[in-house]
Amino acid sequence: MGLAKKNRNFSFLFLLLLSGALSQLAKADSYCHWALVSENGLPAIEKPLCGLKGDAHRGKKIAIDRGMGNCLACHAMPIPEEDFHGQIGPPLHGVALRYSEAQLRARIVDATLVNPQSIMPGFYRHPDKHHRLAFRYEGKTFLSAQHVEDVITYLLTFKEQ
Amino acid sequence: MKFSRMVLGWLMLYSMQINAQFPDPVSGYDFLSKDIQEIQDDEFLNPGMPTVELGSQIFTESEAGEKSCGSCHGEEGELLNKNNIASYPAYQPAYETVHTLQERIHACWTDKQDRFPLLYDDPKLIALETFVRSLARGTEINVEVNEQSRALYQQGEQLYKKRFGQMAMTCHHCHVQYQGVFMRGRKLTQGQTNGFPGYRFTSDRVTSLHRRFNECFVELRAEPFATGSQEYKALEYYMGVMSNGLKIETPAVRF
Numbered sequence: 001m002g003l004a005k006k007n008r009n010f011s012f013l014f015l016l017l018l019s020g021a022l023s024q025l026a027k028a029d030s031y032c033h034w035a036l037v038s039e040n041g042l043p044a045i046e047k048p049l050c051g052l053k054g055d056a057h058r059g060k061k062i063a064i065d066r067g068m069g070n071c072l073a074c075h076a077m078p079i080p081e082e083d084f085h086g087q088i089g090p091p092l093h094g095v096a097l098r099y100s101e102a103q104l105r106a107r108i109v110d111a112t113l114v115n116p117q118s119i120m121p122g123f124y125r126h127p128d129k130h131h132r133l134a135f136r137y138e139g140k141t142f143l144s145a146q147h148v149e150d151v152i153t154y155l156l157t158f159k160e161q
Numbered sequence: 162m163k164f165s166r167m168v169l170g171w172l173m174l175y176s177m178q179i180n181a182q183f184p185d186p187v188s189g190y191d192f193l194s195k196d197i198q199e200i201q202d203d204e205f206l207n208p209g210m211p212t213v214e215l216g217s218q219i220f221t222e223s224e225a226g227e228k229s230c231g232s233c234h235g236e237e238g239e240l241l242n243k244n245n246i247a248s249y250p251a252y253q254p255a256y257e258t259v260h261t262l263q264e265r266i267h268a269c270w271t272d273k274q275d276r277f278p279l280l281y282d283d284p285k286l287i288a289l290e291t292f293v294r295s296l297a298r299g300t301e302i303n304v305e306v307n308e309q310s311r312a313l314y315q316q317g318e319q320l321y322k323k324r325f326g327q328m329a330m331t332c333h334h335c336h337v338q339y340q341g342v343f344m345r346g347r348k349l350t351q352g353q354t355n356g357f358p359g360y361r362f363t364s365d366r367v368t369s370l371h372r373r374f375n376e377c378f379v380e381l382r383a384e385p386f387a388t389g390s391q392e393y394k395a396l397e398y399y400m401g402v403m404s405n406g407l408k409i410e411t412p413a414v415r416f
Contacts, residue, residue: 074345084343086344088343112329119334121327125329131325131329132325132326132383132384133327134327137326
């Protein structure tokens, strides 16, 4: 009885370790690599991240949410119903007229590809490229590949200046 | 044509480097609304005053047979030189290193009063620092850099312009390049040090400069340095020079 109980404890521990190791593996594998190309002289990433398809409705939520994309912190957007539009970056009105989907993807994945001095966070920069990343964000990108694609799809609806 | 344009570009870059040293300093006070400014100015409304009071008590306390701070500097600190208080962080020839005001107080605490050492940002030290710095309210900050301390200053400058965390922003981005600009609901200030230690509504306590650094690092999703670390001292030193000319407001009231 005592022995059986002990064994059960060990198996529990083993499962815990295994799940930890698996989640680590998943973390390392989950980053989708992308290829940078030049499109009309501007950096661009042609293929969708991980081959995912974006959803504009979800993209809007992510762009507004302070804990996610928070695009509104720095950019004015054509959504007057929201308060406090930021003034740091250029307004996003008509951004789909100025940039192609591939160019937008490069800007959101890592704005320093376009301007090395940019203040804009790289929303899909490789986690290893950050300096002194806080422990809880280790191995994570700012947004998931799916969320980046959602935001791009949403931005492509901004067709009025 | 191409060559002359290049020369012009270099000239512009060169002149920018000279001018872009520091912006004209503006206190965080000027970014506040009128009612918050009134809270800071009113001795009875200012939520930082109890900490000043606590500091003034510790200033006169002594362990049996030992001196208190007040034994040498006056019971109300009246013998302290205000310009000297406003010159910290300052190079200390006796220790051959730069001391922040808090370290200077702690050096007195351990060496002159022979008391048990305290950790950096101990509540007692924050109270003492708040009290001592509040004595120099209205005095212009005059932090100096000399031959021996230049290395620390340069380290501070490097840290100020280094990207940290998942946000990958530098101090310089928000507090120099985009100062006065709205980031969502907040207007970015210059992040000057003249109000610290100061009361902050967001943490509801008197916050030391190093704890404020910690909060900035957390916002950047970066791993903070330790309070009292060489890195934070370097930052405090560099930012002290940036704040030169501003009047001390400790305890300031900020968000």
